[in-house]
Amino acid sequence: MSRLSNIPLTGWIGMALIAANAILFLFGPMLAPFGQEEIVGMPFDMPQPGHPLGFDQNGRDMLSRLLYGAQMSIGISLAAVCLSFAVGVPLGILAAIRGGWLDLVLSRVVDTVMSIPVLISALVVLQALGSSLPVLIVTIALLDSTRVFRLARLVAQGINVMEYAEVARLRGEGLGWMIRREILPNALPPLVAEFGMRFCFTFLFVAGLSYLGLGVQPPFADWGGMVRDNQQGILYGLYAPLFPAAAIALVTIGVNLTVDWLLAGHTTVQGDNR
Amino acid sequence: MVSLIAKRAGLGLLTLWLVSVLVFAGTEILPGDVAGAILGQSATPESLAALRSELGLDVPALQRYFDWLGGILTGDMGRSMASGQPVSDLLWPRFRNTMALAAYAGVIAVPLAVGLGILAAAKRGTIFDRAANIAALAFVSLPEYFLGLLLVLWLSVKTGWLPSLADTYEGMGLTAWFTATTLPMLVLVMVTMAQILRMTRTTVLGVMDQPYIETAFLKGLKNGRVVMRHAAPNAAAPIVNVVSFNIAYLITGVVLVEAVFNYNGLGRFMVDAVSKRDLPMVQAAAMIFGAAYVILNMIADIAAIALNPRLRHPRGKEA
Numbered sequence: 001m002s003r004l005s006n007i008p009l010t011g012w013i014g015m016a017l018i019a020a021n022a023i024l025f026l027f028g029p030m031l032a033p034f035g036q037e038e039i040v041g042m043p044f045d046m047p048q049p050g051h052p053l054g055f056d057q058n059g060r061d062m063l064s065r066l067l068y069g070a071q072m073s074i075g076i077s078l079a080a081v082c083l084s085f086a087v088g089v090p091l092g093i094l095a096a097i098r099g100g101w102l103d104l105v106l107s108r109v110v111d112t113v114m115s116i117p118v119l120i121s122a123l124v125v126l127q128a129l130g131s132s133l134p135v136l137i138v139t140i141a142l143l144d145s146t147r148v149f150r151l152a153r154l155v156a157q158g159i160n161v162m163e164y165a166e167v168a169r170l171r172g173e174g175l176g177w178m179i180r181r182e183i184l185p186n187a188l189p190p191l192v193a194e195f196g197m198r199f200c201f202t203f204l205f206v207a208g209l210s211y212l213g214l215g216v217q218p219p220f221a222d223w224g225g226m227v228r229d230n231q232q233g234i235l236y237g238l239y240a241p242l243f244p245a246a247a248i249a250l251v252t253i254g255v256n257l258t259v260d261w262l263l264a265g266h267t268t269v270q271g272d273n274r
Numbered sequence: 275m276v277s278l279i280a281k282r283a284g285l286g287l288l289t290l291w292l293v294s295v296l297v298f299a300g301t302e303i304l305p306g307d308v309a310g311a312i313l314g315q316s317a318t319p320e321s322l323a324a325l326r327s328e329l330g331l332d333v334p335a336l337q338r339y340f341d342w343l344g345g346i347l348t349g350d351m352g353r354s355m356a357s358g359q360p361v362s363d364l365l366w367p368r369f370r371n372t373m374a375l376a377a378y379a380g381v382i383a384v385p386l387a388v389g390l391g392i393l394a395a396a397k398r399g400t401i402f403d404r405a406a407n408i409a410a411l412a413f414v415s416l417p418e419y420f421l422g423l424l425l426v427l428w429l430s431v432k433t434g435w436l437p438s439l440a441d442t443y444e445g446m447g448l449t450a451w452f453t454a455t456t457l458p459m460l461v462l463v464m465v466t467m468a469q470i471l472r473m474t475r476t477t478v479l480g481v482m483d484q485p486y487i488e489t490a491f492l493k494g495l496k497n498g499r500v501v502m503r504h505a506a507p508n509a510a511a512p513i514v515n516v517v518s519f520n521i522a523y524l525i526t527g528v529v530l531v532e533a534v535f536n537y538n539g540l541g542r543f544m545v546d547a548v549s550k551r552d553l554p555m556v557q558a559a560a561m562i563f564g565a566a567y568v569i570l571n572m573i574a575d576i577a578a579i580a581l582n583p584r585l586r587h588p589r590g591k592e593a
Binding site: 010112113115116117118119120121123124125126127128130200204207208211212213214227231234235236237239241242245246248249252253256257260 | 289292293296297300301302408411412414415416417418419420423424426427431432438523525526529530533534544545547548549551553556557560563564567568571
C-alpha cells in the first residue's frame with residue numbers, strides 16, 4: 001500500500017472528482033432545489049439568485065436538471081460496466097483454464113465482434129430493437145464484455161502457468177477453487193484498473209449516444225441528452241449546453257487521473273513478469 | 275515476409291466477410307419486426323403480410339443474406355425504406371464527405387502527434403514532457419461535443435472567425451470548403467492527436483530501455499541522435515499501429531463531430547437512418563464503416579510487418 005503522502009496532486013484531484021460524482025449519483029435528486037420537469041423560468045434565461053446555472057431550453061432550472069441527470073448518466077454506465085464484467089471475467093478465466101474448443105470458439109467470436117467499431121455495432125442493434133433503457137444497458141454491456149473477456153483471459157493465462165497455480169492443481173483443487181482462490185485474487189489489480197477505464201469509455205459512449213438522440217429517451221434526463229437539447233443556445237453565446245458537457249468531462253477526467261496514478265504505482269501486469 | 279503479408283491480407287478478407295455476416299445477422303435476426311415498425315399502430319395482418327412480401331421479408335433469411343451480399347459486391351445496396359431512393363446514390367456522396375474530413379484531420383494530426391510524441395520521449399521528465407502529457411490526458415477525457423461547442427463559442431460566436439455549422443455542397447470552392455470544415459477538423463485533430471502522442475511517447479520510451487540503446491549511449495552518442503537513429507526506427511512499427519488504430523477511431527469519432535457541426539457525412543446519415551429505422555440504409559452504412567475499419571487495420575498490420583527491422587533483415591543476413 002502506498003503512503004498517502006506519495007499520492008501525486010493529480011491523483012488527489014482525480015479521487016476528489018470521483019467522490020463528488022459519487023455523492024451526486026447517490027443524493028443528486030435530493031439536493032435538487034426544483035423538480036426535473038418543473039418549468040420555473042424563461043427558456044435560456046441567464047443565471048440569477050436561486051438559479052446559479054440559469055435555465056434550459058424549456059425554462060427548467062439547469063442545476064436541478066444536472067443533479068437529476070447524474071443518476072441516469074452514471075447509473076446506466078455503472079450497470080453496463082458491472083454487467084460486462086460479470087459476463088466477460090468468468091468467461092475469460094474459464095477460457096484460459098479450460099482451453100481447447102471452448103477457448104477457440106469464444107476467442108473467435110470475440111475477435112469478430114471486436115473487428116467492428118463499437119459505435120457501429122451499437123447503432124445496428126439499436127436500429128433493430130429501438131432504444132430503451134434495458135436494450136441500451138445490455139447492448140453496451142455485451143459489446144464491452146468482449147474487451148473484458150480478452151483482458152481476463154490474458155491475465156488468467158499468465159497466472160495459470162505460475163508455480164502456485166501448478167501446485168494447487170497438483171493438490172487436486174477443482175475449478176471453483178482455482179478461480180476463487182488462485183486466479184481472481186492475483187488478477188484483481190489489472191482488472192480494477194480496467195474497470196476504471198471501461199467505466200470511462202462506457203460513460204462517454206452512453207452520453208454520446210444520448211447526444212445523438214439514440215440513447216436515453218425523454219422524459220428521462222441525462223447529461224448527453226441535455227447537451228443535445230440545449231445546443232442551439234451556443235449560437236446565442238449562452239453557456240447552457242456547456243454545463244452538462246462539462247459535467248461529463250469532469251467525470252472522465254476524474255477517472256482518468258485516478259487510473260493513471262494507480263497504473264503508474266503498480267506498473268507490472270501479472271502476465272508480464274515471467 | 276511476403277507470405278506473412280499475404281496471410282494478413284487473407285485474414286483481412288475473412289474478417290470482412292464475417293463483418294457482413296454480423297451486420298446482416300444484427301439487423302435481420304434480432305427480434306425487431308421491420309414491417310411492424312414501419313406500419314406502427316395501424317398494422318393489420320393483411321397489410322403486414324403485404325409489406326413483408328414487398329420488402330422481400332418472406333424469403334428465407336439465408337437467401338436474403340446472399341442476395342444482399344451479392345448486391346453489395348455489385349454496387350447495388352437496395353432502396354431506402356423512407357424515401358425509396360437507391361441507397362448507393364444517397365450513401366457515396368456522404369462517404370466522400372466523411373473521408374475528406376477525416377483525411378483533412380489526419381494529415382494534420384498524425385505528423386504533429388508523432389513528432390511531439392517523440393520529442394516528449396526525448397525530453398523525458400522536462401516541463402515540455404509534463405505539459406504535453408497533461409494536455410493529452412485532458413483532451414482524451416473531453417467528449418468531442420464539449421470541445422466542439424467550446425470552439426464554436428470562441429472561434430465562431432464570439433469572434434466570428436469561422437462558421438459555426440459545416441455547410442458543404444456540391445461544387446463549392448476549395449477555400450470555402452476548408453473554411454467550413456476547419457472547426458470540425460480542429461476537434462478531430464485534438465482528440466486523435468492526444469491519443470497518438472501519449473502512445474508514441476510510451477512506445478519510444480519502451481524502446482529506450484533496450485540494451486542496444488544503452489550501448490549507443492555508451493558509445494558516446496548524443497541523446498537526440500540516439501532517439502532519432504536508434505530508438506525511432508525500432509519504434510516505427512508499433513507507432514504505425516497506434517496511428518492506424520486512431521485513424522480507425524477517427525472513422526467513428528467523426529459520427530459525433532458531424533452531429534455537432536451538422537456536417538453532411540456518412541455518420542450523420544447513419545444516425546438519421548437508425549432513428550428512422552431504415553434497414554437497408556443502416557446495413558449499407560454499417561458495412562461501409564466496418565469495411566473501412568477492417569481495411570485500415572489490415573493496412574496498418576501490413577505496414578508494421580514491412581517496417582519491422584527484424585522481419586526486413588532475417589537472422590541469417592545479420593552480422
